Amino acid sequence: MLLSRDNLPETIADIEALDELLCRPSQAxxxxxxxxxxDIMILGVGGKMGPTLAGLAKAAQPSRNVIGVARFSEPGVREWLEARGVGTIHCDLLDAAAVDALPKSANVIFMAGRKFxxxxxxxxxxAMNAHVxxxxxxxxxxxxxxxxxxGCVYPFVPVDGQGSDESMAPNPPGEYAQSCVGRERMFEYFSHQFKxxxxxxxxxxxxDMRYGVLHDIxxxxxxxxxxxxSxxxxxxxxxxxAASQALRCLAHCEMPTSPINVSGYEILAVRDLAGKFGKLLGRAPVIVGKEEPTAWLTDTSQAVKLFGLPVVDTGRLIKWTADWVSRSMPSLGKPTKYEVRDGRY
Structure with missing residues (x-):
């Protein structure tokens, strides 16, 4: 079954159903x-998003060779990938010789990095965000x-605007976000050098249901x-x-490499989201602090022009999340830390 707005489920029953939905490709x-x-090679495939991106690529084109590369320190990830026909290679990406020895796939999705x-x-x-x-x-x-x-490479912008677009110069707070600028500059430099x-x-x-801003709230x-x-x-x-748009970017690469913002097209108030969850979960939210006039927000007009609107809208995500949380379903235990303002993670 292909993914479309017309065949989305009312609820997501369990992790198996969640995996199936995340790996369901659209015709686009x-x-x-x-x-x-x-071939498609995914470097750093072992994170939160990597396995389902690899599974989605394989489901979209079953005859194509999809290869996931990671240290595979998380139990079960390698087996999950191989069961879906994704090839795997163990590699420490900090090891220059090991990176150089990897097979040279025509298409690379680079997902490695360090935040938490x-x-x-x-x-x-x-080292992870700039040297690798x-x-x-x-x-x-x-x-x-x-x-x-x-999007953390941008400075904070007014919440009553459209968010940062790709023409805005990176100028973020905190060393984590600065290291992410370093990552981009390395890819930019070598893209220029090698075309x-x-x-x-x-x-x-x-x-998804197990982590993220909505799960946190x-x-x-x-x-x-x-x-x-705040x-x-x-x-x-x-x-x-997001995984679909990342894979679709392979057909929209530019030389030299260029940024594209990917997120929901709406700017949403945390207070309003908490209120909606309060109604669905039958419990009044406890709100502290006062909204600051700025936040990390991105303008996704370029992505919408290339890819159209996301298939899954905000209202459905809220309902799915409330249902998942109300049933005490599994969490990855990895808070987004979306509320951090000083860049310290």
């Missing part, structure tokens, strides 16, 4: 992948490279924990839509 994804030849715990070891954060991209950009100089980045086509995939808050409402609204506005996108 199939069409765009048909425009590019060659970034302040605890800033040297490692910079330099190694990869040189090793895969003849590939198309879609490199995951973040490598690519895109810098500035993603703001992908979510809903679980706080359900447990009666306070919700800080960073009071957000945008976010269903992980399946």
């Amino acid at each position: 994804l199939i069409d765009d992948l048909g425009k590019v030849d060659g 715990g970034a302040e605890g070891n800033l040297a490692l954060t910079w 991209p330099a190694l990869v950009a040189q090793a895969f100089r003849t590939s198309r490279i879609v490199a995951f980045s973040t 490598t086509p690519g895109r810098l995939f500035r993603l703001n808050y992908a979510i 809903a679980t706080k409402v359900a447990s009666g924990r306070p919700i800080d609204v 960073l009071g506005h957000v945008n976010f996108i269903w992980q399946g839509d």
